[in-house]
Amino acid sequence: MSDLLTVEDLRVSFHTPTRVVEAVRGVSFSVGRERLGIVGESGSGKTMTGRSILRLIRPPGRVTAKRMEFDGMDLLTLPERKMRAIRGQRIAMVMQDPKYSLNPVMKIGRQLTEVMKVHGASSGREAKRRAIETLEAVQIRDPERVMRAYPHELSGGMGQRVMIAMMLIPDPDLLIADEPTSALDVTVQLEVLRIMDDLVTSRGMGLIFVSHDLELVATFCDRVLVMYAGQIVEEIAAKDLANAKHPYTQGLVNCLPRIGARRDTLPTLKRDASWMDAA
Amino acid sequence: MKIEVEDLVVTFGTGRQTVHAVKRVSFDVAQNASFGIVGESGSGKSTVLRAICGLAPVTRGKIRIDGRDVTGARDANFVKTVQMVFQDPYASLHPRHTVDRVLSEPLRIHGIGGENERVAAALRDVGLDASFRYRFPHQLSGGQRQRVAVARALILEPEILLLDEPTSALDASVQAEVLNLLTRLRQERNLTFVMVSHDLAVIDHMCERLMVMQHGKEVESLDRAALADHVVEHEYTAELLRASEGFVRS
Numbered sequence: 001m002s003d004l005l006t007v008e009d010l011r012v013s014f015h016t017p018t019r020v021v022e023a024v025r026g027v028s029f030s031v032g033r034e035r036l037g038i039v040g041e042s043g044s045g046k047t048m049t050g051r052s053i054l055r056l057i058r059p060p061g062r063v064t065a066k067r068m069e070f071d072g073m074d075l076l077t078l079p080e081r082k083m084r085a086i087r088g089q090r091i092a093m094v095m096q097d098p099k100y101s102l103n104p105v106m107k108i109g110r111q112l113t114e115v116m117k118v119h120g121a122s123s124g125r126e127a128k129r130r131a132i133e134t135l136e137a138v139q140i141r142d143p144e145r146v147m148r149a150y151p152h153e154l155s156g157g158m159g160q161r162v163m164i165a166m167m168l169i170p171d172p173d174l175l176i177a178d179e180p181t182s183a184l185d186v187t188v189q190l191e192v193l194r195i196m197d198d199l200v201t202s203r204g205m206g207l208i209f210v211s212h213d214l215e216l217v218a219t220f221c222d223r224v225l226v227m228y229a230g231q232i233v234e235e236i237a238a239k240d241l242a243n244a245k246h247p248y249t250q251g252l253v254n255c256l257p258r259i260g261a262r263r264d265t266l267p268t269l270k271r272d273a274s275w276m277d278a279a
Numbered sequence: 280m281k282i283e284v285e286d287l288v289v290t291f292g293t294g295r296q297t298v299h300a301v302k303r304v305s306f307d308v309a310q311n312a313s314f315g316i317v318g319e320s321g322s323g324k325s326t327v328l329r330a331i332c333g334l335a336p337v338t339r340g341k342i343r344i345d346g347r348d349v350t351g352a353r354d355a356n357f358v359k360t361v362q363m364v365f366q367d368p369y370a371s372l373h374p375r376h377t378v379d380r381v382l383s384e385p386l387r388i389h390g391i392g393g394e395n396e397r398v399a400a401a402l403r404d405v406g407l408d409a410s411f412r413y414r415f416p417h418q419l420s421g422g423q424r425q426r427v428a429v430a431r432a433l434i435l436e437p438e439i440l441l442l443d444e445p446t447s448a449l450d451a452s453v454q455a456e457v458l459n460l461l462t463r464l465r466q467e468r469n470l471t472f473v474m475v476s477h478d479l480a481v482i483d484h485m486c487e488r489l490m491v492m493q494h495g496k497e498v499e500s501l502d503r504a505a506l507a508d509h510v511v512e513h514e515y516t517a518e519l520l521r522a523s524e525g526f527v528r529s
Contacts (some may be wrong), residue, residue, distance in 0.1 A: 188319075
C-alpha cells in the first residue's frame with residue numbers, strides 16, 4: 001500500500017515560563033488509503049498528533065519531527081502559503097463539536113456556498129446547486145431547509161453532517177476526524193459514522209480517526225495506534241484488539257462494562273511507571 | 280427506602296411555548312435496589328431525577344419516598360434522605376471552595392456535629408488521601424472531583440442516591456474506578472440507587488432493573504437478564520443494544 005502520509009519522530013511540546021510540557025514524545029506512523037484509529041485517554045497526545053499534521057499548533061507549542069511527508073511534500077518546511085492550499089483541499093479535518101466549528105451567525109447555505117466558491121464554483125447558482133448535492137450526500141433529507149437554517153437551529157447530528165459535507169467538498173485525500181461523533185447520541189453516532197465510512201470507501205480517501213472510544217475504533221477502523229503519555233505504546237490490527245499485548249491496551253479493553261458480563265467489580269488500570277518510556 | 284413514581288408529568292413554560300419534558304412516567308424502586316434509566320439526549324431521563332429531588336417542577340403525578348408524598352416542598356429531612364451526584368464534576372463543585380468547605384457545609388446547615396472527623400471519614404470512604412482536604416477543585420483531576428462529589432452526597436448519610444451520568448465525563452479507566460466505588464458504597468451502606476445514563480453497558484453493570492426512555496415517555500422496562508439475552512420488546516431498545524456493540528459494516 002502506498003503511504004499518503006509518513007510521520008517520523010513527531011514531538012510536540014509547550015514552553016511556559018516555569019516548565020516544558022511534552023504532549024507528544026516521538027511518534028512515528030504512516031497512513032495509506034485506509035482507516036487508521038488513534039486511541040488514548042485524555043492527555044495522551046492523540047489530538048495534538050492530529051493537529052500537528054495540519055500545522056495547527058500555535059506558540060507556545062512547538063512541533064518537531066525527523067520527517068513529516070505528505071504526497072512527496074515536506075509538511076515541516078512548506079511555506080505557509082502552500083500549507084493553506086493543502087489545508088482543506090488535500091487534508092481536511094472534522095472536529096468534535098459542530099456547535100463550535102460552524103459560524104453561529106451565518107446561515108448554513110452561505111457557509112457552504114462560500115466553500116464552494118473558494119473551491120472553484122463558477123457562479124452563485126452553481127455553488128448553491130453543488131451545496132445542496134453535498135447535503136444530500138450526507139443524507140440530509142431536507143437540504144433546502146437546512147440551507148436556510150442557522151447552526152443553532154440544527155440538532156447535533158445534523159450539524160456534524162453539515163461539517164462532514166463541508167470538509168468533503170474539495171474531495172481531500174486525507175480526512176482527520178477528531179472525535180467526530182463523541183458529542184452525538186449513540187444511535188445518531190452510528191448513522192454519521194456510516195456516512196463517513198461510505199464516503200471514505202467510495203472516494204478512496206485515507207482517514208485518521210482520533211477517539212477515546214476503544215469499542216468504536218475496534219469496530220470502525222482497520223488499524224489502531226494506542227497512545228499513552230505522548231507515545232504510541234502499541235500498534236495493532238483493529239480486529240485483534242481483544243488480544244492486545246501491551247498491558248495498557250489490555251487494561252483499557254477490560255475496564256469497560258459489557259452487557260451480560262455480570263461482574264461485581266470492574267478491573268481497574270494499574271499504571272506502570274515503565275509505560276512512560278515504552279515503545 | 281422505597282421510591283414510587285406515579286404518572287409523573289413535567290412541563291416547562293406555558294401556552295404555545297410549553298415543553299413536555301416528561302409524559303406520564305411511572306416506576307417503583309424497591310429498598311436497596313438499583314434502578315437505571317437509559318435514553319438519549321432530550322429523552323427526559325435527567326428531568327425525572329431532577330423532579331424526584333425537587334430541582335424540576337412536578338406538573339402532575341405523585342412521587343412517594345417510603346410511602347410519604349414528597350411532591351410539594353421538600354423539607355430538611357428529605358435532603359438528608361435523598362442526595363444527588365451530577366454529571367459534570369467540573370461544573371458541580373464550587374470553584375472557589377476547598378474540598379473541606381464543600382464537605383462541611385451540608386453538616387453545618389443541618390446542625391450535625393463532629394465536622395472534623397466526618398469530613399476526614401468521608402474522604403477516606405471515597406478513596407481520597409487526607410492531603411486532598413484543603414485543595415480547590417482545579418487542583419484535582421476529573422476522577423478525583425467526582426469522588427469529592429460522591430463524598431458530598433454521602434456526608435449527610437442519605438439512603439437514596441440519585442446519579443445523573445456520574446461517569447460520562449470521565450476516561451474509561453477512571454469510570455471503572457468510580458463505578459467500583461459506587462458499588463462498594465451501596466453494599467456497605469445499603470443505599471438505594473436511581474442511575475441515569477446514555478450508556479446501556481454502564482446501566483447494565485450497575486442496575487438490576489432499567490427503564491428505556493424516548494421523547495419523555497417510557498419505551499419499556501426490563502431486567503438485566505432480559506438485556507443480556509437480548510429479549511427486548513421495543514425496536515428502539517434493540518437499536519440501543521446494537522449501538523452499544525459498536526460499528527457494524529454492512
